[in-house]
Amino acid sequence: MPIFSIDAESCVNCGKCVKICPLDVLREGKTTPEIVYREDCQSCFLCIIYCPKHAITVDTERGRATPEPY
Numbered sequence: 001m002p003i004f005s006i007d008a009e010s011c012v013n014c015g016k017c018v019k020i021c022p023l024d025v026l027r028e029g030k031t032t033p034e035i036v037y038r039e040d041c042q043s044c045f046l047c048i049i050y051c052p053k054h055a056i057t058v059d060t061e062r063g064r065a066t067p068e069p070y
Helices: 016-020 046-050
Strands: 003-006 056-058
Touching (some): 016 046
């Protein structure tokens, strides 16, 4: 799966990753954001780019194959 984890020790729970995710993969949690729809992650890396503490780990391989055009 593309998004692996969120490091609880590094995360400051600012919510930027939750707001920037285009497919709502993340939801606000009590101490760290929760990965709710891991299979929907497109590996766009926006969560990593906007995370001030670089607490998110994302794989470069997408969870789903990119659809081919007709």
